[in-house]
Amino acid sequence: MIMPTRCLVGLAATVCSLSLAHAQLQDWNNIGGNAQQNGLVSVVGPDAPDLLWQGGEFSYIPWQPFIEGRRLFTVRQNEFPSNIELGNSVSADSPIIAMNLDTGAELWRANLPFDQIKDVPPDPELDDFLFPRSWLPENATDWTAWIVGVSNGRLYASRSGNGGSVASPLYCLDAATGAILWSTAGTGPGDPNRSTIHTGTYSGGLFAPNGDPVIASPTYIDRYDKLTGARLWRTPRQADVWEYASAAIFGNAVYVADLVGGSTRLKRFNLTTGEFEYQGPPMSGGNLENGPFIGLDGRIYVPQAQNLDASQDLLHSFTDTGTEIVRNWVAVAHGGGAAARWGVGPDGSIYSMSWTGTPSVIAQITRMPAAAASRIESAAKGGGTKIIVADAPVSATA
Numbered sequence: 001m002i003m004p005t006r007c008l009v010g011l012a013a014t015v016c017s018l019s020l021a022h023a024q025l026q027d028w029n030n031i032g033g034n035a036q037q038n039g040l041v042s043v044v045g046p047d048a049p050d051l052l053w054q055g056g057e058f059s060y061i062p063w064q065p066f067i068e069g070r071r072l073f074t075v076r077q078n079e080f081p082s083n084i085e086l087g088n089s090v091s092a093d094s095p096i097i098a099m100n101l102d103t104g105a106e107l108w109r110a111n112l113p114f115d116q117i118k119d120v121p122p123d124p125e126l127d128d129f130l131f132p133r134s135w136l137p138e139n140a141t142d143w144t145a146w147i148v149g150v151s152n153g154r155l156y157a158s159r160s161g162n163g164g165s166v167a168s169p170l171y172c173l174d175a176a177t178g179a180i181l182w183s184t185a186g187t188g189p190g191d192p193n194r195s196t197i198h199t200g201t202y203s204g205g206l207f208a209p210n211g212d213p214v215i216a217s218p219t220y221i222d223r224y225d226k227l228t229g230a231r232l233w234r235t236p237r238q239a240d241v242w243e244y245a246s247a248a249i250f251g252n253a254v255y256v257a258d259l260v261g262g263s264t265r266l267k268r269f270n271l272t273t274g275e276f277e278y279q280g281p282p283m284s285g286g287n288l289e290n291g292p293f294i295g296l297d298g299r300i301y302v303p304q305a306q307n308l309d310a311s312q313d314l315l316h317s318f319t320d321t322g323t324e325i326v327r328n329w330v331a332v333a334h335g336g337g338a339a340a341r342w343g344v345g346p347d348g349s350i351y352s353m354s355w356t357g358t359p360s361v362i363a364q365i366t367r368m369p370a371a372a373a374s375r376i377e378s379a380a381k382g383g384g385t386k387i388i389v390a391d392a393p394v395s396a397t398a
Helices: 373-382
Strands: 013-016 051-055 066-068 071-075 096-100 106-110 146-151 154-158 170-174 180-183 213-216 220-224 231-236 248-250 253-260 263-270 276-279 300-304 314-320 325-332 350-353 359-363
Touching: 066 146, 071 146, 146 213, 213 253, 253 276, 263 300, 263 314
Parallel strands: none
Antiparallel strands: 013 051, 066 071, 071 096, 096 106, 146 154, 154 170, 170 180, 213 220, 220 231, 248 253, 253 263, 263 276, 300 314, 314 325, 350 359
16 A cells, blocks of 8 residues: 655655655666666755655565656565466566556556476577586576566566576566567477576666667576567676676676686677677686676776675776776775675765675775775775665765
């Protein structure tokens, strides 16, 4: 039940604005807010709680909301996949729900089909890539529905995931009605138009400038035609930790951090063709459980942060020269654990939640030489008091 109010605290979904009549528009298209995954927004939010409404139905996990125009989209999970009877082709376990951004009223809901095809033929693009076919997903029951993102009036979603172990088709829904416009399911085994992804909600998806969805799964990256669902290209990659395989886009480049010969490296792929172009130097630190994000000047940041200690939780900065990826500096991350989202402020500052659970400004990048890692660390210790959280469009900056 939605309760309109001027000041309420709590969440199934909570919206904050200066006033209902003058609420500013700010889309939040994917898990990182934009193709750079840096959570930067252009609106100015209130300095104190000014909540318009709260509410929504129960969900075991408070899945991320997405915003386009005056619509908010989220998944409300009322059951776990392991408890769903096999053969149930359409389940209401995790409906995608569209809500009015100003009032919280439900606009529509949609349930993704279960794609329980098990005997999927080998994929010639992956057969000889790293693992035997038996290691690749496609042989498990579908997972909880999740939203890849929303762009140009189209919402993209799937039932893939579970740490990369479940592959499932990509679905495109009309953001105004919830009707399925297309899917990559095809007619089953042998259909040349069938295609699946095996990433999940912690990695999310991206959009090319024209609105084509670009999805980084643990073992490949795909680009799909937004109008037809045709797969435009697929290129192999290998994520360090399958649960966290996200990418970032800047210009005509797609960046991912991959496991290469026992070390993690930042890779660049061509956004138009999908071709691998080049990679950066090895990165030290713990497992890679965060995706890259990109600053205002195009620098690429890779947080290797698991909430371990200063020797394992590191933030790497790189510059893409157009012919190679060079390292700028490495600094202690000061926070941001597995699946954490980092943010970039309008002045180029980098934001993350600190190890102590309080906001911490990592560095004023625009005010320091690129190689001055020790001065960056000093700036981080000086800290700040406000944060841009890349999982919600807030605009307070230090």
